[in-house]
Amino acid sequence: MTLVLDPAAQDLLFREARTANTFTADPVTDEQVQAIYDLVKYAPTAFNQQPLRVVLVRSTEGRERLVRHMAEGNQPKTSTAPLVAILAADNEFHEELPTQFPVFPQAKDVFFAERPVREKSAALNAALQVGYFIIGVRAAGLAAGPMTGFDADGINKEFFADGEHSVLAVVNIGKPGENAWFPRNPRLSYDEVVTTV
Template sequence: MSLVLDPTAQDLLFREARTANTFAEEPVTEDQVQAIYDLVKYGPTSMNQQPLRIVLVRSVEARERLTEHLSEGNRKKTADAPLVAILAADNEFHEQLPSQFPHFPQAKELFVERETRERSARLNALIQVGYFIIGVRAAGLAAGPMTGFDAEGVNKEFFGDGKHSALVVVNIGKPGENAWFPRSPRLTYNQVVTTV
């Protein structure tokens, strides 16, 4: 059975897409990031929460502040990437729910308890992280998502208000020389899917 999506687009988004470890020097523009966001914002989240927040790390000073909190293996590639994005969950996303989702005015009341709100923010922001990576690929760029960092340190450095929780750091750009590690195997359909 064929998919509706053109095979070339399937390759761009999935089969040929890889996590880049080196990047070309070509910059990533604000227009490119705007186009990525304007596409991926339509991906669904529970009750239209949209808790993902993105910090674009462009300046040398900010990049140095970030790399201090990365694991050793992630520092050089992050220092050299054309653009780095810190993807975080907004733990106070519920404050914007009434304007975003007028059909459920009681939605804000569901998230009064902080633990419930933070759990929901994390889950839904992580869903949006996946959309963001696919959006980067759709723009013809490579993404290098990383979770090897001191989240508490990144939160203190970039989210001093305590309302946000860093989830993933993503290097973004055109792939550079020797950008790819060998592709790791993927589980087969039968290893993953069961029917009940």
């Protein structure tokens, strides 16, 4: 064994985990979502910034507002998933950087003074956090159905009218339902990806 993580956990998080396209009616509780967040919030990002923001869509009205901006193929599963999370980057994340560490005031005032720099950093680091969030959903014994097939401008106007957030992904969350899986696509081999210099 070259990995410390238990093989069952490896399967749960990676090898047997799949993107779910259907879900049971079993609810996803706020306690489950908080446990997921409390696990993944420690994952690394640049400057330990935390630009990810999560909007949980539970109400019928909120679901209708979201579904109309989803790509046609994503609308049915988004309509029926027990929980849907809109994952967005907070482009003003620098206001939340802690000040007790010497590098952060400089980062806030120099590195992130310009909006385009903040947006780029927010998008990259929140995207890292999206990946961690999906792993956290799997760690909770739930399935995630992450999607980028949507009208981003429409979702941003609908849910982030202040212009300070940018949607990155929409994730359906729940227990997998009947015929939940599409066939697994192949993955590149180690030799196709890794080079040594």
